[in-house]
Amino acid sequence: MRVNLVLELLDVPGQLLDVLRPMGRLGANIVAVIHQRDVKTDEGKVPVQITIEGDEETLNRVIDVLEENGIQIMEVDGVLRREKITTILVGNIVDQDLKDTVNLLNQLPGVRVADLDLKMSDPPERSASKIVMEAREGLKQEVFKKVNEIGDLKGFLVINEI
Amino acid sequence: MILMKIVILGFGAVGQGVTRVISLKREYLLDKYGLQLDIVAAVDRSGAALSENGLEPETLLETKAETGKLSQYPEYGVEGVSGLELLDEVEYDCLVEVTPTNIEDGEPALSHMQKAMEKGKDVVTSNKGPLALSFTKLAETAQKTGTNFKYEASVGGAMPIINLAHDTLAGSDVESVYGILNGTTNYILSRMAKEGSSYEQTLNEARELGIAETDPSQDVDGWDAACKIVILANSVLNRECALEDVKVEGISKITPEAMALAKKEGYLIKLIGEASQDVLEVSPRLVKEGSPFAVEGTLNVATLKTDLAEDVTVVGKGAGSIETASAILSDLLNIWNSG
Numbered sequence: 001m002r003v004n005l006v007l008e009l010l011d012v013p014g015q016l017l018d019v020l021r022p023m024g025r026l027g028a029n030i031v032a033v034i035h036q037r038d039v040k041t042d043e044g045k046v047p048v049q050i051t052i053e054g055d056e057e058t059l060n061r062v063i064d065v066l067e068e069n070g071i072q073i074m075e076v077d078g079v080l081r082r083e084k085i086t087t088i089l090v091g092n093i094v095d096q097d098l099k100d101t102v103n104l105l106n107q108l109p110g111v112r113v114a115d116l117d118l119k120m121s122d123p124p125e126r127s128a129s130k131i132v133m134e135a136r137e138g139l140k141q142e143v144f145k146k147v148n149e150i151g152d153l154k155g156f157l158v159i160n161e162i
Numbered sequence: 163m164i165l166m167k168i169v170i171l172g173f174g175a176v177g178q179g180v181t182r183v184i185s186l187k188r189e190y191l192l193d194k195y196g197l198q199l200d201i202v203a204a205v206d207r208s209g210a211a212l213s214e215n216g217l218e219p220e221t222l223l224e225t226k227a228e229t230g231k232l233s234q235y236p237e238y239g240v241e242g243v244s245g246l247e248l249l250d251e252v253e254y255d256c257l258v259e260v261t262p263t264n265i266e267d268g269e270p271a272l273s274h275m276q277k278a279m280e281k282g283k284d285v286v287t288s289n290k291g292p293l294a295l296s297f298t299k300l301a302e303t304a305q306k307t308g309t310n311f312k313y314e315a316s317v318g319g320a321m322p323i324i325n326l327a328h329d330t331l332a333g334s335d336v337e338s339v340y341g342i343l344n345g346t347t348n349y350i351l352s353r354m355a356k357e358g359s360s361y362e363q364t365l366n367e368a369r370e371l372g373i374a375e376t377d378p379s380q381d382v383d384g385w386d387a388a389c390k391i392v393i394l395a396n397s398v399l400n401r402e403c404a405l406e407d408v409k410v411e412g413i414s415k416i417t418p419e420a421m422a423l424a425k426k427e428g429y430l431i432k433l434i435g436e437a438s439q440d441v442l443e444v445s446p447r448l449v450k451e452g453s454p455f456a457v458e459g460t461l462n463v464a465t466l467k468t469d470l471a472e473d474v475t476v477v478g479k480g481a482g483s484i485e486t487a488s489a490i491l492s493d494l495l496n497i498w499n500s501g
Contacts (some may be wrong), residue, residue: 119419
């Protein structure tokens with residue numbers, strides 16, 4: 001059987017090789033690789049489409065190993081594996097320990113803060129921060145709950161997705 | 163041809179809109195439904211105009227425009243009569259309750275509606291305060307007395323949502339409902355997104371244009387949207403709840419910085435009301451640019467999530483005299499058709 005993967009890789013040398021090497025080693029047959037370095041995601045990553053062939057067990061093993069190695073698999077056969085979750089916080093973001101805010105989110109299993117944007121204001125209580133997280137499919141409500149908790153704790157206005 | 167006698171309590175923008183619509187549609191209603199809608203009484207702060215044989219809609223509107231007082235209606239004007247007293251004296255079929263809304267105790271509208279239904283009269287209203295505070299009580303009274311109790315105009319003005327869920331989507335189970343239910347805040351947020359202006363500045367502009375009221379707190383603090391989400395939760399989700407159960411956050415803390423960050427990621431910030439079996443809240447949320455929720459100006463929009471039909475989204479004018487009156491007229495016709 002065949003499977004189509006969509007990955008997002010950092011734009012640094014050796015990344016693609018790190019993905020392809022375990023595929024060959026585990027016995028999957030690489031059918032196609034579409035890699036355009038000049039197409040980037042908002043976070044500056046390079047989307048790569050790879051089609052591999054093999055028996056079901058091998059293909060599942062490949063996906064597991066890639067994820068263990070920290071490779072981000074966005075889609076498997078057109079089905080989203082990871083989703084982006086965006087939230088905006090308004091308040092005294094920096095004084096309320098930004099690092100701690102990020103850590104609290106990263107502690108959720110299957111969730112990783114992927115992008116963070118901060119606009120300071122004067123007075124600082126009106127600063128705003130955009131946080132983009134990547135999470136396993138289906139975790140959205142759980143993430144929003146956590147963000148609301150953090151907002152209550154630190155006195156932020158939380159603006160979640162609908 | 164059959165006659166339906168109505169009493170209009172409250173003669174502000176909505177009361178006048180209903181009167182105008184009745185005048186505009188007189189021939190249409192006769193031709194299409196064989197219905198003659200007679201206004202047998204209309205009440206404002208000054209008193210009332212009443213006539214068993216029906217008042218002239220145009221004269222009501224002219225009297226109000228020229229003197230500001232319905233009690234000055236030629237021949238049939240009466241000073242200082244209250245709505246409650248009047249409901250005892252007049253012979254009528256249906257009460258149109260459109261007095262100014264009160265979200266503290268729902269009065270006097272609550273007593274008006276209770277009284278009408280207890281006397282076996284149907285009630286149509288746009289008045290969200292009493293519904294948000296005492297929905298269960300009103301619905302029980304309607305059931306006990308076998309009267310029709312209709313309130314399409316109380317949520318989203320002309321945007322059809324309650325009757326859409328009850329009638330058109332009959333058979334589908336509505337799991338949740340969410341929407342932009344307040345035009346004033348949507349205007350302010352749309353302008354902020356477009357101009358990059360501050361909240362205070364934009365609110366002042368909205369005030370100058372008459373879009374925001376002098377005291378805009380009910381709108382900008384989210385209470386108006388909260389009333390509507392309570393009405394939807396009760397009527398569409400069969401969830402017994404009242405205004406005090408809603409978690410409410412308004413738009414006053416939204417900054418141009420937050421707007422700019424949202425935009426960068428392809429989002430807009432909107433004030434969203436949401437109700438499901440375990441959620442009841444009004445809060446600023448992110449909606450995708452280019453989605454049905456990216457409506458501008460004073461438009462309202464709502465989505466019903468259902469088991470069979472999946473998502474159904476409606477957009478419409480959330481306020482306005484004639485627009486709101488259109489929803490009241492549709493309720494009157496529904497009552498007419500069901501009788």
